[in-house]
Amino acid sequence: xxxxxxxxxxxxxxxxxxxxxxxxxxxxxxxxxxxxxxxxxxxxxxxxxxxxxxxxxxxxxxxxxxxxxxxxxxxxxxxxxxxxxxxxxxxxxxxxxxxxxxxxxxxxxxxxxxxxxxxxxxxxxxxxxxxxxxxxxxxxxxxxxxxxxxxxxxxxxxxxxxxxxxxxxxxxxxxxxxxxxxxxxxxxxxxxxxxxxxxxxxxxxxxxxxxxxxxxxxxxxxxxxxxxxxxxxxxxxxxxxxxxxxxxxxxxxxxxxxxxxxxxxxxxxxxxxxxxxxxxxxxxxxxxxxxxxxxxxxxxxxxxxxxxxxxxxxxxxxxxxx
Amino acid sequence: xxxxxxxxxxxxxxxxxxxxxxxxxxxxxxxxxxxxxxxxxxxxxxxxxxxxxxxxxxxxxxxxxxxxxxxxxxxxxxxxxxxxxxxxxxxxxxxxxxxxxxxxxxxxxxxxxxxxxxxxxxxxxxxxxxxxxxxxxxxxxxxxx
Numbered sequence: 057x058x059x060x061x062x063x064x065x066x067x068x069x070x071x072x073x074x075x076x077x078x079x080x081x082x083x084x085x086x087x088x089x090x091x092x093x094x095x096x097x098x099x100x101x102x103x104x105x106x107x108x109x110x111x112x113x114x115x116x117x118x119x120x121x122x123x124x125x126x127x128x129x130x131x132x133x134x135x136x137x138x139x140x141x142x143x144x145x146x147x148x149x150x151x152x153x154x155x156x157x158x159x160x161x162x163x164x165x166x167x168x169x170x171x172x173x174x175x176x177x178x179x180x181x182x183x184x185x186x187x188x189x190x191x192x193x194x195x196x197x198x199x200x201x202x203x204x205x206x207x208x209x210x211x212x213x214x215x216x217x218x219x220x221x222x223x224x225x226x227x228x229x230x231x232x233x234x235x236x237x238x239x240x241x242x243x244x245x246x247x248x249x250x251x252x253x254x255x256x257x258x259x260x261x262x263x264x265x266x267x268x269x270x271x272x273x274x275x276x277x278x279x280x281x282x283x284x285x286x287x288x289x290x291x292x293x294x295x296x297x298x299x300x301x302x303x304x305x306x307x308x309x310x311x312x313x314x315x316x317x318x319x320x321x322x323x324x325x326x327x328x329x330x331x332x333x334x335x336x337x338x339x340x341x342x343x344x345x346x347x348x349x350x351x352x353x354x355x356x357x358x359x360x361x362x363x364x365x366x367x368x369x370x371x372x373x374x375x376x377x378x
Numbered sequence: 379x380x381x382x383x384x385x386x387x388x389x390x391x392x393x394x395x396x397x398x399x400x401x402x403x404x405x406x407x408x409x410x411x412x413x414x415x416x417x418x419x420x421x422x423x424x425x426x427x428x429x430x431x432x433x434x435x436x437x438x439x440x441x442x443x444x445x446x447x448x449x450x451x452x453x454x455x456x457x458x459x460x461x462x463x464x465x466x467x468x469x470x471x472x473x474x475x476x477x478x479x480x481x482x483x484x485x486x487x488x489x490x491x492x493x494x495x496x497x498x499x500x501x502x503x504x505x506x507x508x509x510x511x512x513x514x515x516x517x518x519x520x521x522x523x
Binding site: 268272275276278279280281282283307308309310311312313317319321326328330338339340342352354356 | 394395396397398399400402404405406407409410411412413416448449451471472500502503506507
């Protein structure tokens with residue numbers, strides 16, 4: 057659905073605190089602007105999920121996506137730092153009800169690979185709400201913050217996410233979701249990406265894990281001391297996820313050799329697993345002694361990934377499940 | 379011959395963001411690189427940098443790493459451990475493991491460089507025990523002015 061230009065509303069901009077101050081190598085700070093969206097009154101209490109993009113001309117664009125619980129259509133407000141000063145209009149393009157089971161970040165409009173990182177940043181809007189953002193870094197070192205994408209990744213209960221594309225002329229500035237663009241971007245190729253796509257289909261936790269793995273993959277490219285994510289390890293981890301339905305979301309890191317390291321922690325309990333080649337995983341289990349003396353029982357071993365949480369030795373790790 | 383770092387002293391382990399999830403350091407930061415047949419876990423002796431001031435130790439260590447590394451990732455950290463504490467925790471948690479040794483192995487561009495030796499088997503268990511022994515952590519990057 058393409059909205060006519062007349063639906064675009066420009067708001068008066070008012071600068072707030074700097075959003076990004078470190079980790080960005082393009083040398084600019086983003087100054088968020090207050091925006092307003094035309095929200096149907098019934099859903100006015102829901103917070104907008106705001107996407108922010110930095111275009112390759114360093115313009116700043118804000119777009120609001122419909123809140124997840126709002127069932128009514130809503131207007132879409134787009135403002136850019138340049139447009140606000142030069143009275144240019146931007147044309148928003150909507151795609152609604154994109155299934156978030158398979159959110160992918162493919163090649164962006166600039167022909168560069170996109171990667172999705174989990175965001176830790178929050179935007180204060182009207183000093184009332186804090187919204188998390190997904191962060192993507194394109195090959196040209198432009199940084200794009202995508203609210204709807206992160207929303208989809210962290211919200212396992214929402215089957216649909218409203219995503220949006222900002223168009224400048226006929227070129228999309230930001231893309232998210234499968235089939236979102238009229239000229240769909242090529243997907244990131246490679247076996248690892250296929251495995252991550254499959255991991256993303258794991259109920260409840262798959263999207264968060266896929267997001268994290270993509271983040272690790274990108275981080276590894278910037279770390280000369282580490283090895284890339286090992287495909288065999290990813291396969292092993294996928295096998296584990298297939299057999300451990302209902303397991304909670306673990307902390308995920310990479311070993312120096314590129315193996316996936318998953319860790320579940322709860323108070324004085326630890327269950328950690330390194331997923332290795334050949335379908336095997338090694339594990340470590342810490343738990344308090346049954347007598348409650350304050351000391352710990354510690355054990356370690358290895359098992360096929362598909363049996364990791366079903367062998368007697370790891371049965372005390374039942375708390376790793378919800 | 380390398381000298382042992384005293385049990386009373388402290389070492390810092392550089393931890394890449396690859397080993398940190400949601401701000402929490404994980405034991406993968408204390409694993410050896412098996413594919414490179416690594417024999418010791420690289421750390422830095424803090425009291426070698428400055429005898430007592432932790433802030434100064436970290437500041438100078440940040441400087442050392444900024445000079446010797448091509449790039450320090452945003453989010454990288456130094457994890458600080460007491461030598462005696464880490465040796466004791468591993469010995470108690472893994473009685474069958476060799477007693478760890480922390481030896482000073484200075485390099486020209488890294489005078490406080492040291493290594494934790496003795497991690498031969500059960501390296502994942504040792505890594506988790508080392509994580510347990512972490513006292514504190516600090517950014518590996520100097521703050522921007």
